[in-house]
Amino acid sequence: MTIYTEMIKVSTNKTCELVDITEFASDEVHRSGISTGICSLFAQGATAALMIQENDDPNIPTDVLNCLKNIVPDGIWLHDRIDNNGASHIKAGIIGASETIPIVKGKLALSTWQNIFLCDFDGPRHCRTVLVTIIGD
């Protein structure tokens, strides 16, 4: 059993954005040389999160963000008096910072349409960081 760690760094361009990081995570799995195990991903930043989602239709990230905006409206939170990003924190808390994906035969065992997205709810940011920890044989 071995362990491999790396950081994925991405920039974001909008206030709210889902960025597909599947290729970066897949590259790290390949570099790790691990054939069977888990790839644990963690989004740093209390206004960021990770979501497993379809990437074939680029409208889905837009739908996700529109739904979250309906559920968590802007501008009505106590924290808005401090940072004006209360909704960003709540969205990040609901979606969650960590996902653990199995590795099978040296590859992330995502299904055909599943991709990994960094969710930035308080962008744009020149650097969002996702920590990668791969454990296995």
Add this chain to the structure above:
Amino acid sequence: MTIYTEMIKVSTNKTCELVDITEFASDEVHRSGISTGICSLFAQGATAALMIQENDDPNIPTDVLNCLKNIVPDGIWLHDRIDNNGASHIKAGIIGASETIPIVKGKLALSTWQNIFLCDFDGPRHCRTVLVTIIGD
């Protein structure tokens, strides 16, 4: 430290359904022979998810699905023009594809009323797959 992997396959019968997979996961923990560690579960499919929830009252899965239907209404998403299942994708993204459960003394360390549910938000499907990765001693 050893690693054990398996697939749980279940069929679903309704458009939206929570299926209790605790017994299948417990069986895999037993087969793994691992006494102390983690059982990492991952639902394949971008309209499926995993939820830890009570199973004693069969109304709770119904309540969960009714709440998600209120939060994520059908028929108003951009993706509906392609596949008519935009809500299914959003629900799966909010609930999340992965859960990691500790193994203590050879058993899943769920509390008395906690069970593991596969959430199908775009059923019925003859085969939904949950990948099981067990790591420990």
Add this chain to the structure above:
Amino acid sequence: MTIYTEMIKVSTNKTCELVDITEFASDEVHRSGISTGICSLFAQGATAALMIQENDDPNIPTDVLNCLKNIVPDGIWLHDRIDNNGASHIKAGIIGASETIPIVKGKLALSTWQNIFLCDFDGPRHCRTVLVTIIGD
């Protein structure tokens, strides 16, 4: 590769409350002696959950709870006829019971403002339990 397990036990004082457990989890990482790996946390109880969230402004937990109360209103669920806590179960299912946090150089690799919160949606309870499983080198 070694494995270390422990329980964090906390009491809660309100019906709905977020309790910062970061210091307890950090202490376990220190005791484990593990420098590189993962800290997998699991909240027992089907009305509890875990959330990575900011702790600098104490209004954020209040905002989170107010938002969840809007999304999941009290008193309208089938399960309320049994236990009168249907909303508690739904909130726990949406937020999720498990989070996996990387360990880098012997410390939890949380970013500056990220803390770990136990969410009690059906308190007060004299004892809520979070299981800690640390795996690494």
